[in-house]
Amino acid sequence: MSNIPVITISREYGSGGRAIGERLAKELGIPFYNKELILMAAKESGLSEEYIKKTEQIKSTSFLYGLYMGAQQLPMNDQIFLVQSKIIRQIAEEGPCVIVGRCADYVLRERKDLLNVFIHAPLEYRAQRAREVYEKQAGNMEDFVKKKDKKRASFYNYFSQNKWGDARHYHLAISSEYGVDFAVSVIKHAAESFPGGAR
Amino acid sequence: MSNIPVITISREYGSGGRAIGERLAKELGIPFYNKELILMAAKESGLSEEYIKKTEQIKSTSFLYGLYMGAQQLPMNDQIFLVQSKIIRQIAEEGPCVIVGRCADYVLRERKDLLNVFIHAPLEYRAQRAREVYEKQAGNMEDFVKKKDKKRASFYNYFSQNKWGDARHYHLAISSEYGVDFAVSVIKHAAESFPGGAR
Numbered sequence: 421m422s423n424i425p426v427i428t429i430s431r432e433y434g435s436g437g438r439a440i441g442e443r444l445a446k447e448l449g450i451p452f453y454n455k456e457l458i459l460m461a462a463k464e465s466g467l468s469e470e471y472i473k474k475t476e477q478i479k480s481t482s483f484l485y486g487l488y489m490g491a492q493q494l495p496m497n498d499q500i501f502l503v504q505s506k507i508i509r510q511i512a513e514e515g516p517c518v519i520v521g522r523c524a525d526y527v528l529r530e531r532k533d534l535l536n537v538f539i540h541a542p543l544e545y546r547a548q549r550a551r552e553v554y555e556k557q558a559g560n561m562e563d564f565v566k567k568k569d570k571k572r573a574s575f576y577n578y579f580s581q582n583k584w585g586d587a588r589h590y591h592l593a594i595s596s597e598y599g600v601d602f603a604v605s606v607i608k609h610a611a612e613s614f615p616g617g618a619r
Numbered sequence: 620m621s622n623i624p625v626i627t628i629s630r631e632y633g634s635g636g637r638a639i640g641e642r643l644a645k646e647l648g649i650p651f652y653n654k655e656l657i658l659m660a661a662k663e664s665g666l667s668e669e670y671i672k673k674t675e676q677i678k679s680t681s682f683l684y685g686l687y688m689g690a691q692q693l694p695m696n697d698q699i700f701l702v703q704s705k706i707i708r709q710i711a712e713e714g715p716c717v718i719v720g721r722c723a724d725y726v727l728r729e730r731k732d733l734l735n736v737f738i739h740a741p742l743e744y745r746a747q748r749a750r751e752v753y754e755k756q757a758g759n760m761e762d763f764v765k766k767k768d769k770k771r772a773s774f775y776n777y778f779s780q781n782k783w784g785d786a787r788h789y790h791l792a793i794s795s796e797y798g799v800d801f802a803v804s805v806i807k808h809a810a811e812s813f814p815g816g817a818r
Contacts, residue, residue: 585785585786585787586784586786587737587784588631590786590794591794591797592794593791594791594792597790598814599814605812606791606805609804609809610801610808615798615800615801
């Protein structure tokens with residue numbers, strides 16, 4: 421297990437990327453972090469009071485929540501991003517884990533033990549999943565899903581200076597249209613056969 | 620082995636996509652096709668004399684050769700593409716195989732047993748590989764590699780109406796920067812655990 425990398429997951433809205441990340445972490449026996457858990461980790465970490473307070477303030481404003489949920493607030497707050505980035509780097513220092521979202525691939529780009537994954541699926545698949553799994557309601561579900569993606573892309577493109585969804589920025593990109601089991605199996609295999617050390 | 624899909628490989632210049640495809644086919648025990656083998660297959664196939672002649676004419680002109688090698692000739696010849704597409708569909712009908720290039724992912728998009736793969740790597744990795752493996756010489760190797768990619772992207776974008784290199788058009792995209800062994804292993808696992816039937 422010593423070669424298991426730090427795994428970051430970026431994902432299209434409705435692709436099941438979060439569920440895939442959770443299953444993957446469980447099957448590999450490593451910690452799973454999403455936005456909420458990154459904030460929790462901050463509290464338990466050795467970060468300064470100042471940093472933790474900042475992070476808690478962030479959580480209580482509608483700004484970052486809106487940012488994460490896809491509301492209209494732009495431009496982004498670089499300071500907030502720096503706080504989160506520090507937490508993500510600390511989490512990764514502790515060992516192999518799965519981190520969903522938060523531009524973690526970009527934040528951790530200097531690491532040699534990094535497997536950056538992008539999860540996507542056709543629009544119709546994601547619209548259906550948004551209806552069924554998330555129980556979302558919208559007049560035009562495909563438009564709703566596209567808008568969510570647009571916000572994720574804005575967030576990512578702003579902070580990373582990369583292009584969200586471009587295969588070339590990820591070590592592995594996989595469609596979830598063939599099922600969650602298939603996606604988990606392929607990423608798990610990649611993690612277990614990871615040679616490390618290329619970057 | 621019954622679930623092994625038809626595997627198409629698109630790749631950035633210098634990423635080792637062709638070598639990965641050949642190894643993959645060998646390890647899976649299925650046929651491998653690149654441009655030359657698609658032309659050979661045409662001769663051995665049940666395609667009409669007319670089609671085969673057309674294809675042979677194509678081969679002898681500098682037009683398609685230029686198209687493939689990345690020369691300046693544009694716009695593309697749709698007729699040639701249609702002939703190649705027919706051959707690719709026939710090859711795929713015969714069973715699981717690996718097809719490199721030729722927009723095969725787009726040509727075969729209606730199939731349910733399709734695994735479309737994109738192989739890429741950082742520019743500096745590919746420039747180095749072009750020097751060492753292909754023994755290419757160029758004043759600025761990174762520019763040379765970029766130009767090759769641009770031609771591949773033009774070819775693909777023209778015929779497929781998709782965007783070359785966008786993760787979302789492939790079932791699986793993988794960087795070869797962690798080595799050929801790693802890439803082959805991950806794609807092989809995906810092929811062997813392929814559930815099929817999603818598209």
